[in-house]
Amino acid sequence: MSTSTAEFEAGTAPFNGSLETRADRMRANIERYGIDRWSHGYFGVSEKGNVMIKAPTPDGQKTIELTEVINGLRQRGLDMPVMLRIENLLDDRVSQLNEAFRAAIEDANYRGTYRGVFPIKVNQQSHVIAEIARVGERFSHGLEAGSKAELLIAMSTLRSKDCLIVCNGYKDEEFIDLGLQARKIGFECFFVLETVKELSIILERAKHWDVEPLIGVRVKLSTKVDGHWSNDSGDRSMFGLTTMQIVEVVDRLKEANMLHCLQLLHFHLGSQIPNIRNIRDGVTEACRYYMDLVNDGAPMGYFNLGGGLAVDYDGSASTHMHSRNYDLNEYCVDIVETLMNNLDAHEIEHPTIITESGRWTVAPMSVLLFNILSVSHFDAEPLPDPLPENLPETAQSLLQTLNDIDPRRLQESYNDALYYRDQMRDQFRIGEITLRERALGENIYLTIVNKVASLVPQVRRPSADLVQLCDSLSDIYYGNFSVFQSLPDAWAIEQVFPVMPLQRLDEIPTRRAIIGDLTCDCDGKLDNFVDEDGSRPTLQLHELSDHEDYYLGVFLVGAYQETLGDLHNLFGDNNVATVRMTGQGQLEFVEELHGDSISDVLSYVEYHPAQLVQRFRESAEGAVREGRITVAERQQMMSLFNESLRGYTYFES
Numbered sequence: 001m002s003t004s005t006a007e008f009e010a011g012t013a014p015f016n017g018s019l020e021t022r023a024d025r026m027r028a029n030i031e032r033y034g035i036d037r038w039s040h041g042y043f044g045v046s047e048k049g050n051v052m053i054k055a056p057t058p059d060g061q062k063t064i065e066l067t068e069v070i071n072g073l074r075q076r077g078l079d080m081p082v083m084l085r086i087e088n089l090l091d092d093r094v095s096q097l098n099e100a101f102r103a104a105i106e107d108a109n110y111r112g113t114y115r116g117v118f119p120i121k122v123n124q125q126s127h128v129i130a131e132i133a134r135v136g137e138r139f140s141h142g143l144e145a146g147s148k149a150e151l152l153i154a155m156s157t158l159r160s161k162d163c164l165i166v167c168n169g170y171k172d173e174e175f176i177d178l179g180l181q182a183r184k185i186g187f188e189c190f191f192v193l194e195t196v197k198e199l200s201i202i203l204e205r206a207k208h209w210d211v212e213p214l215i216g217v218r219v220k221l222s223t224k225v226d227g228h229w230s231n232d233s234g235d236r237s238m239f240g241l242t243t244m245q246i247v248e249v250v251d252r253l254k255e256a257n258m259l260h261c262l263q264l265l266h267f268h269l270g271s272q273i274p275n276i277r278n279i280r281d282g283v284t285e286a287c288r289y290y291m292d293l294v295n296d297g298a299p300m301g302y303f304n305l306g307g308g309l310a311v312d313y314d315g316s317a318s319t320h321m322h323s324r325n326y327d328l329n330e331y332c333v334d335i336v337e338t339l340m341n342n343l344d345a346h347e348i349e350h351p352t353i354i355t356e357s358g359r360w361t362v363a364p365m366s367v368l369l370f371n372i373l374s375v376s377h378f379d380a381e382p383l384p385d386p387l388p389e390n391l392p393e394t395a396q397s398l399l400q401t402l403n404d405i406d407p408r409r410l411q412e413s414y415n416d417a418l419y420y421r422d423q424m425r426d427q428f429r430i431g432e433i434t435l436r437e438r439a440l441g442e443n444i445y446l447t448i449v450n451k452v453a454s455l456v457p458q459v460r461r462p463s464a465d466l467v468q469l470c471d472s473l474s475d476i477y478y479g480n481f482s483v484f485q486s487l488p489d490a491w492a493i494e495q496v497f498p499v500m501p502l503q504r505l506d507e508i509p510t511r512r513a514i515i516g517d518l519t520c521d522c523d524g525k526l527d528n529f530v531d532e533d534g535s536r537p538t539l540q541l542h543e544l545s546d547h548e549d550y551y552l553g554v555f556l557v558g559a560y561q562e563t564l565g566d567l568h569n570l571f572g573d574n575n576v577a578t579v580r581m582t583g584q585g586q587l588e589f590v591e592e593l594h595g596d597s598i599s600d601v602l603s604y605v606e607y608h609p610a611q612l613v614q615r616f617r618e619s620a621e622g623a624v625r626e627g628r629i630t631v632a633e634r635q636q637m638m639s640l641f642n643e644s645l646r647g648y649t650y651f652e653s
Helices: 005-010 022-033 066-075 087-108 126-139 148-157 173-184 197-209 228-232 243-255 276-295 328-344 358-365 393-403 407-429 435-458 464-472 488-492 598-604 609-625 631-646
Strands: 043-045 051-055 062-065 082-086 117-119 142-145 164-167 188-193 214-218 262-266 302-304 352-354 366-376 475-479 499-501 511-516 529-531 534-536 539-541 551-554 575-581 587-593
Touching (some): 051 066, 051 087, 066 082, 066 366, 066 551, 066 575, 066 587, 087 126, 087 575, 117 358, 126 142, 142 148, 148 173, 164 173, 173 188, 188 197, 188 262, 214 243, 243 262, 328 352, 358 366, 393 435, 435 464, 598 609, 598 631
Parallel strands (some): 082 575, 117 142, 302 352, 475 511
Antiparallel strands (some): 043 051, 082 366
């Protein structure tokens, strides 16, 4: 049996095997959703046809189905949507990053070390930062702070003084004072200069506190990177010092007899660098700055590449903006080799390598879980039999087009249908046809385009119009979540996240769909999905069943999404659960955080729930006096009002 028409209509790469057996259908779905390509080995499909976590533990990989996790969440009173954090995956990423650099350094006989720092802005949640600090302590893995609040987190969370603290961003006197206190208690806390003006404050406050500062310079490289974050680099980058400003910093430090405090060079090419060549080019250019600073008398010793280690969101292993054409080992080896090749030629000592690899570290650990509430189909209604007499001419032309559809002339049929439909709408606007006549004509048109779309698989090279037609007839599956709160990058920068059903993967999905959220906003949707060649506008899903909830998961959402989310339509923070798989294969619910109540989100926008209750009580009491409701009904209303204030902002089942 060949690949089904439904698969072609989904726009996925054809599965060239049989679909007769359950195992064949599961393999087809694994290929369709690409889970083996983008999951980094952390997720798979179980023998039951459900998505499962494949968690690394000290006793080997342990698995559990996400539907089983959802059952545990519901038993603990956590409704959908839920942001699920999986500690094992976070621990594994921190360890992998440090071990990969260790191996690259040993293999190349590099004479420096690696000291990573996690940029707090990527995921500021307390439990996440605490876990990174705990696991990273044995690697001396530190934290990067871009604000006073983040610096306070770093100073209070890190336990080992071998862990670096790197201070980026614009720094006022209080920010600098805090960093100097960290120096006094033993932390290697670096101030990376964003402006020359900061240097004067640092030197003045260091003298006041009688402590020598550790200073770095952020250089503005001319190297440009591919992808969305290209503006983080190049001459027009918002951040970093120009060559003239760097020279000024060196001269001022010399005048103050403080040049020995300049020990770090920092650059940042972008949050997600798809092409390894850009990384090599950036390191090569930065080496020139580093060597000249050493030759000018600065001791240096630290080479900070910033972020950029990319996540392969779409699984294409390409230079597409949502992917990358390298793996972790290649990244580490290329950095070490490029540094050695440039510095050895000038007999410069090998520096400590620092990266701020935030996105790569935390993206895989979080999955957004939600249920589907309803579906809107764009199918035609059965045509009346018999048809009404005296049909308008445009309706008759549409009927003729329907009867004349031929797989060899689909484009012609589609063109004719569009023409007669538009003509019919013009006639309605000027009053030549009635509402009922237009409704019948629209239904005939919908019958035509659905039939045309069903025949597109028979066309060897369908036109762009026909491919777009298939997408335009896709269903809307309404999910219990808010794009703006839980997946803001999907809306703001068209970030592609892997999305797939969590169950029924032993069945071939037959519906093409986009996913709408709960907000009353046309941007509150997901219509850009992972595909082997990048992305596509629809996702293939199953028909809903009356007997069970249908769950979807959005994967690789651990970076930035929770902090950037907003309160559109006053949908608040969703429920959060942190879980861990033990070496014995048991699932531990480490932490449960209930999402915002309606009362919470109202207070965020300056409403006082007690005042709202009082105002509504007055309205209800007035209705009692007017005889509109009874006292008992008033009590029911007040109970419902108060209960709603305590309730979840999302759909509750």
